[in-house]
Each structure stands twice: as structure tokens, then as C-alpha cells.
Amino acid sequence: MAEPNLTAFEPTRAIVTASDSGIGRATAVALAQAGMDIGITWRSDEAGALETAAEVERLGRTAHVSRLDVTELTDAPAIVDRLADALGGLDVFVNNAGAGLSTPFLEVSLDTWRSIMATDLDGAFVCMQRAARRMVDAGTGGRIIAVTSVHEHQPMVGSSAYDAAKHGLGGLVKAMALELASQGITVNAVAPGEIATPMTGNEDVDPREEHRSGIPAGRPGDAREVAAVIAFLASPPAAYVTGSSVVVDGGMLQMGPQAGAAVTSDDWRSL
Template sequence: MTATPAPTASQRGFEPQRIIVTGADSGIGRATAVALAGSGRQVAVTWHQDQDGAEGTAEEIRATGATAHVRQLDLSDPAQGTHVVDELTETMGGVDTLVMSSGTGSATRLLDLECEKWREVLSVDLDGAFCCLQAASRHMVEAGTGGRIVAITSVHEHAPRVGAGPYCAAKGGLGLLVKVAALELAEYGITVNAVAPGEIATPMTGQEDESVLQNKDRPGIPVARPGDAREIAATVAFLCGPDAGYVNGASWAVDGGMLTMGPMAGSHLSSHDWRRV
């Protein structure tokens, strides 16, 4: 498609007003949707299986003075990403901010992995993200007023993990998709970035949405605890805000220093437990 590039000023003064956050029924998506809400804004959230969770997110959004929209989205059929983004854009009268937080994973070594599971994870984490990104960016380009797109990837965008082959492949691919989109969309005043969380206390990691600033010891993480979903949301909110107009194509690791451990977490291990899922 062809369109007139947006003026660069649209990045400097940008404020998110019509926002879509996928996978916002719990965890990082929920915290992000609430962090981006505010008086006069519209925030659309999607859910896959937990409608009650999504409605709870919507209640928190409305408490800020924002309008909430709730839709079901199953990205195991990636084309649903296109349809839902298009429908929400029509409902809100446009879209200027997209945060892609939907995701799934696996805990199976490659030799035992079924192809169906491989395809499921890739469909949700990569194919579905592409469909959402493409649909939203088309609307942003057509509107000509710039925008913000943030993908929630993972530290496993950058580092492998035993038992997480499809997840690592999808998140690594999504990280490079973000960089390509950042190059192609910058002329329209649209920035595209990734946030790569480490271990965050959410249902996806078998924990609850709760404060984790104390009483959870993690010796392998420099700050010695898991992260809180609201800490990820704060980083996303910055990237979606007026002060991040010059941040583009970046991947922000929010992991308590996990990735910086590098060989410290390898040569000093005293057992082969890391080989197991």
C-alpha cells in the first residue's frame, strides 16, 4: 500500500488515545492495559479463555475514566488477529497504539515435540502477532498521525532454553519482525519496539498476579526475585508515550539482570538440572 509519510513531529508529541492490548485478561497484558488507560482514552483488550479475567481488566480500565472494549481472540487461527484488530479499530474510530501480549509456550524437548504443538506455538506467538501488527499498522498509516507498536517477547528472544524450542523460535522471529517493521514504518511516524521480560510472577509462569518485591528468592537473578507485571507495564507505557519518539527497533530486556549473567550462570552451575524441563 502507498501512503503519505507522517511528519516526524507526530512522534514527539504522541499520546496514546485508541489502544489495543492483546492477551489482557491477566498478567503482563492486564497490567499494561491498565497502565495505558486514562481519562478520555479508549482501551480495547482481548482474551482467549478467561473472559472473567478480561472483564476484570475492563473494570480497572473504566475506573481510570477510560472507555473499555472487550473481545475474544484465539490466535491459533492467526487470521483472527486481522479481523479483531479491524473490528476494534472501527469501533474506536481508529487505532494509534498496539501492544501484543498474547502468547503461549511449551515444555517439551525437541525429540519428543509433536509438530502440532510446534505449529500451535508459532501460530499464536509469531503468525498471530504478524497479523495483528500488519492490520494495526495499515490503519495507522492510513490515518497519517503516527503510532506506537510494542511486542512482548521474552528473554528467550535473545537466549535459548531447553524444552522451549518453538517458544524461542517464535520469540526470536518476533524480535526480528519488530526490527523490520521499525525500519519500514518509521517514515509514517510509527515506532515499533519489543519488551523482553524475564521471569515475571504471572499465571503463565505458574504464579499469581501479586507483588513480588519480597519473599521470593531467585539466586540465579542478580536482583534475586522474579519481576512484577506492573514493572513490565511501566516500560511498555514509556515506549508508548510522548518521550519515546526516538526509541525505535529496540528490544528492552526487563529481567532483573538475568541475561547479563551469561557465563556466570553456565560455568558455575554444579549440576545438570538445567538439562531437564
């Protein structure tokens, strides 16, 4: 096992999963702006991935595109390897692929539960493990960032499987941070709140034109605001940040007692 050179980390090669739209695309662009060539993955939207690649290339960086279904647990690590080989190595890995759920707990089938876990937790494990192994073998340090959710920290009605998976992913990040720090690899989570992306039903919406009374910032977030935090965590100056979960939610999580005091009906108890 190579000894890491902790003073020489200069990231130039990154993989961002599910970078065909939303936070993933914004992150790929932000990392390209920071001087990195990007491995881009998609599951069902190849056209979107190619649009991301075009944005990266307009910034003068190289883009490599591959289909990746993280629920294909035996095949997914090989896709990480393929992209890392195409990039000539791997300095930054952003696990952005995920799936949501809006179903009451009593109605969640075992198949649905397993599908959410496979996407949000199992797939994250196999991909981040392969990325970490490559970084350890290279001996030059690295950055691993998992996109979780505010629901890594607080649950939501109708999201039992999603909440459990994101809580689990947050715990995995902390364990990885402990074990990989000696290799110069930092591992952190970024936990978005409501961000204007297709996943939250806000596609093609300018978040600054939307109002949210329950969010102190008064609006949803922009995917680029999440990407900016990820880009910092991927950078050399973030070398002393590891095992953290950085919440990007406009203050939503701080509304606990205030939101509770403001609720005047039991409508929140059901979907």
C-alpha cells in the same frame, strides 16, 4: 497514502491483546492511566477481561472487550479492525498474546510446533500488520510494541519452539521498524524475564517475597514493571526509540558466565 504529522502524536486509543490477566492487564491499566481508551482482548478468560475493563473504566477511560484467538489467522485482523473502529482509531497496538512450552526438542510434535508458531509468531504477524496498516492510513504515526521474552535473546532447555518463535518475533519487530519509521510509527519489543504471572506459575504471588538466586535483582518481576516500560514506548517522548528490544529481567541475561560457573551438576540438561 497520508503523510504522517510527526509532531502531533498524542495517543488516546490503544489495543492490548491477551489483556485478561498478567502483563496484558497491567499494560491496559498503565495505558489507561496515560490517558488512553483501551481495546481489551481475551481468548479463554472472559471474566478476567471484564475485570480489566472495569479497572480501565475506574480510571475514567473507555474499554471495549472482544474475544481474540490469534491462531485464527484469517479472523484475527478483523477483530483488530473491530476494536479500532470502536475506539475511533488506533494509536498504540501491544501484541501481548503468547503461549509457552516445556518439552524436550526431540519430543516436540509437528502439531505442537505449529501451535506455538501460530500463537507467538503467525498471530503476531497478522495482528501487527493490520494495526500498522490502520496507522499508515490514518497518517498520524503510531506505536507498536511486541511482548517477546528474554528467550528472544537466549534459549532455554525444553523451549525450542518457544525460543524459535520469540527469536522470529524479535526479527519481525526490527524489519517493521525499518519499513514503518518514515510513517512516524515506532516498533519495539519488550523482553520480560521471569515475571509473576499465571504463565510462569506465579499467580497471586508477591514477587518481592520470592527469592531467585540466579537473578541479580534476587526476585521475579512484577507485571506492572513490564507495563511501565511498554507505557513509555507508547508515549510521545519515545519517538526516537524504534527497532529496540528492551529487556526487563532483573539482570537475568547478564548472568551467563556467572551462572555457568556456578552450576555444579548436570541437572540443567533435562526438564
